Amino acid sequence: MNYEYFIAKRIIGSKAYKSSISAPIIKIGIAAIAIGIIVMMIAMATGMGLQNKIRDKVVAFNGHVNIANYDSNNSQESIAPISKNQDFYPEFKTVEGISHIQAVATKFGVIRTETDFEGAILKGVDGDYNWNYFEEFLVTGRLPNFDKKWSEEVLISQYLANRLGFEVGERFQMVFAKEDPEKLPNIITFNIVGVYNSGFQDLDKQFLIGNIRHIQRINKWEDDQIGNFEVFVTDYDNLDKKGIEIYQNTPSTLNTITITDKYSMIFEWIKIFDKNTYGIIGIMILVAGINMITALLVLILERTQMIGILKALGSTNWSIRKLFLYNASYLIFLGLLWGNFLGLGLLFSQKYFKLFPLDPSVYYVTEAPVYISFGYIALLNIGTLVLCMLMLLVPSYIITKISPVRAIRFE
Structure with a gap:
């Protein structure tokens, strides 16, 4: 076990950490991650579900490809x-x-x-x-x-x-x-x-x-x-x-036409769902990342003296940055855990109990369909973790500017 992970684990498990000034900021950061993953999962599940459902309805009446006379x-x-x-x-x-x-x-x-x-x-x-x-x-x-x-x-x-x-x-x-x-x-x-x-x-x-x-x-x-x-x-x-x-x-003497060509307006319309979904995912990751940046900066400021002591004992800037990144990754994991639990609960509830109806004259379906797949759920979680960690590399650079002498004397 490397010492950065050891210290990060001790900080996370301490009572002082849970009752510190930064505790409300940390909770907001966790909530932002959780809400973000819930919204992204719902956007992906309903967007893909609606596309698949509308596509299947058109296929039911026409097949995928139609062969007829010219x-x-x-x-x-x-x-x-x-x-x-x-x-x-x-x-x-x-x-x-x-x-x-x-x-x-x-x-x-x-x-x-x-x-x-x-x-x-x-x-x-x-x-x-x-x-x-x-x-x-x-x-x-x-x-x-x-x-x-x-x-x-x-x-x-x-x-x-x-x-x-x-x-x-x-x-x-x-x-x-x-x-x-x-x-x-x-x-x-x-x-x-x-x-x-x-x-x-x-x-x-x-x-x-x-x-x-x-x-x-x-x-x-x-x-x-x-x-x-x-x-x-x-x-x-x-x-x-x-x-x-x-x-x-x-x-x-025979012509062929696919359903995407025959019903081009419908399929062009459902393609817009992809743009909306990607937009929502981008916004949610940005919001979650900004909240995590705020939480990390508060953690750094709160433990300025500890940073100074570690520097005085010979720790490198990157080593101390890793310590705080471990801390932040724990918060992200916690947010993802809650987000997946609540998000999957909502999706399965909609899938089996049809909680949210839709107007079939507008959306071509009577209730919001959901498509649940381990593939995109795993991709959302991994993507959120990686992008948030990359965004946290920039604010963690502030640690390199902290002077050990001033930090130890800091009150």
């Missing part, structure tokens, strides 16, 4: 069909990192009741559809079963169900216009087997999910014709790279 159709409705008989379907083996691919089609229609009507998009899916996301969104009822060739089962959003007064088990009619306005529209009766709520109202109010064969029949498509393919990747961070690889491994 056309000028800007609507959500499938116009020109493509064949399911592609080399990349039903498994995309030529590109690594593809977890699933599914065939879908969409058709705009009007849901009508005796007293009301509502426009919506029927998303037609088949037995290969990935229901993992909608299992989480399911509010009541069950997911549709499309193993049979024909099925009138649909999954409707809670938004549409509330507006039209629907419940699970009810039947309704949906009207689909034909290309020839002089011909009578197609009318299909659907059976509601489940109600979902993704919290993404912009999408919830548009889509209900049913059997793709209805759209094929309305559009007079063959059984192997669909509207588009939805591709899911295993690693979202490599989405842009995978999007290019998928494009290169599809026929020249």
Whole structure:
């Protein structure tokens, strides 16, 4: 054990240290570290949580990459069909990192009741559809079963169900216009087997999910014709790279678009969270560092005589600076300990008890989502410790200016 650490430990453990003039300043410094780490953890957890949640909601309705015909159709409705008989379907083996691919089609229609009507998009899916996301969104009822060739089962959003007064088990009619306005529209009766709520109202109010064969029949498509393919990747961070690889491994007649391009405004908006989070982290570390600098200066002034004695006994300036840096590191560790305890308590409380709701029309989620990972928590703690210690090197330089003779005589 080096003597600097030994003396620092004795100072920290002494009763005089805890009841000294500097005690309130030290407590403020510890509190600043604790509050700083709490705020940083909340900023990281909620920022990343909100990004992941919004991203997953968009992915649930579109997949990560969409493959469709080249056309000028800007609507959500499938116009020109493509064949399911592609080399990349039903498994995309030529590109690594593809977890699933599914065939879908969409058709705009009007849901009508005796007293009301509502426009919506029927998303037609088949037995290969990935229901993992909608299992989480399911509010009541069950997911549709499309193993049979024909099925009138649909999954409707809670938004549409509330507006039209629907419940699970009810039947309704949906009207689909034909290309020839002089011909009578197609009318299909659907059976509601489940109600979902993704919290993404912009999408919830548009889509209900049913059997793709209805759209094929309305559009007079063959059984192997669909509207588009939805591709899911295993690693979202490599989405842009995978999007290019998928494009290169599809026929020249087909176009690919990633969700970040299709919903560019949403993804540009959630990127702003990163800037806000980094700003908060920077401010909190600066505030915590300034408080620790103040605490260190008070400790140095309070123990000026001890510094003079140590210098007189032959201690070097760096040795004495290390003594006070050990002392300061203990305070930082104490602040980090309390901050992690309280911060994680708040995050887990929000994760499991949903204490803080949000307006889904603004944030696309019903409560503040949190993403808890040991990686960023450890990084925040290590970064705070290192940066605060680097900031304390400057004020500790004042020790080199203290004269042993004047310090020993100091009262």
